[in-house]
Structures are given as C-alpha cells and as structure tokens.
Amino acid sequence: MKRVKASSVILAGLLASVMSAMPAFGQEAGGMEEAQDVAASQEVVNFDESWQWASSSEIHTGSAVLYRAGGSLEAPGRKNFTVCVNAGHGTAGGEGVQTLSHPDGTPKVTGGTNAEGAVYSTAISSGMTFLDGTPEASANLMTALALKELLLQDGYDVLMIRESDDVQLDNIARTVMANNCADIHVAIHFDSTQSDKGVYFCSVPSDASYRQMEPVASHWQEHMALGQSLIQGLAANGFALFGDGTLEMDLTQTSYSTIPSVDIEVGDGASDHSQEACAARARGLRDGISLYYDSLQTAQ
Template sequence: MKIYKISLMVIIMAGILFIGASHPAQNFYKSTVSMIGATNKSSELKDENEKDKNKKESYLICIDPGHQLRGDGNSEPIGPGSPYTKARVSSGTVGISTKKPEYVLNLEASSKLKHILVSKGFKVVMTRENHDVNISNLERAVFANNQKANMVIRIHGDGSDDSSISGASILVPAKSGKFTSGIFDDSKRCADLIKNKMDNKGFEVNGIFERDDLTGFNWSKVPVVLVEMGFMSNYNEDEMMSNPEYQEKMMQCIADGVEEYFKTN
C-alpha cells in the first residue's frame, strides 16, 4: 500500500514537471504567479494605507476658534498659580471692509480645518461650534488638556491701528516661558511645518513668534500653535480672508503641516 502511494506521487510529480515544461502551461503558471504578485502588492499598499489611517485615528487634534459672540471681561490668572490676570475672553476684532466680527471668521475657517483634518483620518474636537458660548481661554486650554489632545490649533484674525500692515503670524508658547518651556519644542516643530506649507502656497507669513503672555498657552499641557490668519484691519486681507476658497487653501496648509508633524513624529 505504501509503495503504491509513493509511486503514484512520483507519477503525478513527473506529470506536473512535464506539463510545466510546455509553453502554454508555463505561461499560465507565470500569469497566475504575476496575478498573485499584483494582488499581494495592492493588498500590501492597502494595508499601509490602513495602518496610516489607523495611526492618524489615534491622534486627536483640538481646534480652538478664537473668541465668541460676547467677550467676558471677568478676570482669570494668566497661568497656573500666577498673580497676574487677564480678561477671560476678549471680544476680538472686526473686519474693516467686511464688518465681519472676528469670532465669525474664526469659526468659518476652523470648520473648514476640521473637515480637512477629519478627511485625512484625524480625530478632531472643537472648543466651540457656535458663537453663543462663554468659554474662557483658560477653560479652552484645560478642555484640550483633559481631552489629551495631541495638538491644539488656535485660529484667529489679527488687527492693527495701521491698516497698511498685512500678513499671517504664527504664535507658539515661549521657549523660556515659566509655564510653556515643556511644550515649546513640539509646538515650534509643528509651527515650522505649517509655515513651510503656507510659504509654498504663496501666503504672506510674517514669522513665528514666541509668546509667554497668552493664557491659552500658559495653561496648556499639550503642544499648541496659534495661527493669526491675517489682518482684518487691512482692507485687502480682510476681503481675502472672507473668501471661502482662500480660507480653504490656508486651512489645507495648516492641515498638511499637522499631518507632516505626525508623520515625522
């Protein structure tokens, strides 16, 4: 019985070798192998994309659209244990041409940023999604801390008495700040990447500025970048910033910068 089995196997194997030597069978074999190869490659690519997406889904971005319908002049400490205080939340500026309040512009742009980041696969939380709220700068920072956000992006519009001044500014917690030195490196690295993306798309960026006087930075335990999109006190920039395509383009730069930050983290 055993010998019978072995000789049957030898015959079958010889048959396979013989068939394998003939061209049609070889071609069939080759095309099958290359098909399997292609399937493997595309499923590998799919796995990579899936991994990338899963990785991003584990990153949480907190977006803070600056200001709110009504400012709140009650004071709060500018940092944990600090004797210095500031208004809980200021009312922000107003567009010189559009007459749009800053809190409206900030939420318009922030909503676009949220959409782009979510489509990239990030988890996103926002400190506010409507105007009629009262959340102080301290509370916004604590919210992001409690959520364990991996990055906070604060969106603002700038204002100046000099209407000729224009350009975006990127603010980060100060390197030597009493409360902020621990979050400087990561915040700065993300700010650099955002600035690069904005420079490459032709936006006027005045620079990256360290601040140790912002309540929203001083209470933050997680990296944070504040983007002043441009001057609402400049006629031209005010008009541009209200253009949905302009907003979309700038928010894309911020989202691309954030994405690169986590890719290279």
C-alpha cells in the first residue's frame, strides 16, 4: 500500500448516516449493486514537483481526491490497496500544450492521438465525440464515478483524478500522481471509431526498443496482466471484445507508469453511454480489478 502525503485534508470524518444505512461494510446493501454513496474519508492530493518526471508535466495546477474505504485506516474490510481511477480527458487547454512522449526523449513507436515518430505529444487531448454529440469525457466521468462507488464498497481506496468536467492535470501529471499515490492505474476511455466495435485495452507495443525503455521495461508485463483482467471482467458482464481485446498503443500513460497501468477503451462513439450502460461498464471494470487483486494475493 502506498501512503499518500496529502497536502491538505478537507474531510476526514465518516459519512455516518450513510454507513448506518448499509448492512455491513464490504457487503452489498440489500442486493443492490448500483452505485451508491458509501462510507469514505477524502483527502485532496496536489501535484508534487519532487515526484519523478514531475518536471515533464506542463499542466498540474489541479488536484485529485483520495477516498479511503471505510472512512479511516482502522475500518474493517479495507484492502489497503489504492486504485487510481482516471476519467480520460477533461483538461481544458490540454490540446495546445506539448510534453515529451517518452521520459528518455525517444519518439513514439506507434501512431494514435499522436503520430508514430513524435518526440513531443499533446499534453492531453480533448477526446472524441459520440454520434449523439456527447463528449467522450462525460461518459468517461460517468463510468469513473460509478466505479469509484463500487470499489469503495469492496474496500479499495480510490484516487479520483477527475470528478468534474475539468481538472488541470495532463497525462504525465495524472500518471506520476498515480505512480506515487496508488497501487494500480485504470484510465477510462471510449474509442473514436463509430461502430460499437467492442472493448479492448491499449496493450504495450511489442516493439523491442519500447519494451527495453524504462520504466516500461520493468512494468510492461504488469500492465498487460491488469489489462487482461479488465477485459475478462468486462466480458463476464456481457461486453463483446474488439478482436482479442488488445490493441498495441504507445501511450504517454504507459511510457511513464511505474505501477500496473492500463488505458481501457470501454466502447466507442456508437456505443450506448447512458447512465445504466456506464454503470454496467463500471461493474465489468470492478470485476476485472477484483480478478487482478486476487491474482496478486495468490502470487504472494
């Protein structure tokens, strides 16, 4: 478990009234599985300039929030395991700023939002737009908020990168914050295609030079294992996979991650992104995180 050096504590009390309405912490209330407020304390986490690669971030005046399951470190049922839930996009002005694609200054090995060969990449893009005009960032956020509640119910702590339409944290800032304050990092996205093609995760490119570059070299197998667990969780909840559920992508997130870290694409521009559909995706992600967490316990 990572201990967070929180810059300020804005609320450390139990949400006692909510807690008392629950049958017991760690159980689902009355068989209801839908997202609901659960007992948790919260701390604001600000960007720390001393973190590794912090100086490579261009946008980091925003802050994240760390939710502790159960409301205190002594609460029963806690896993002492922090999931960074990163609702993709949602940083105004992020498209106009560039950051280094890789910590060592080498160029991207695949295309994507940025072209293959790009030494500098967009600090954070604004994301795609659904066929009905909804911005991707909104559906990412709806899914992330539902996932937060499910994870807290299960005893995970949750680092929420974004809980509103805008947080001033670029992709490097989000990633180094997760590196220092969480045990795993799950970034939620919908892809820009418009065919409801299925879910997949951005797998680590098989390019030899990329897999030899730190911190990718030390962590790419963890990223792949987490991604496979997420795909399994989504599939178990009825979501079709795109291909084998993977697509190789050289992402800033992957390139700077020192914890298991995945960009999961839970649909695309033609997919259902209603509240119910996002809640179902959140359940799939929660089940995938549970699979991954259980695999860590088995490995110990």
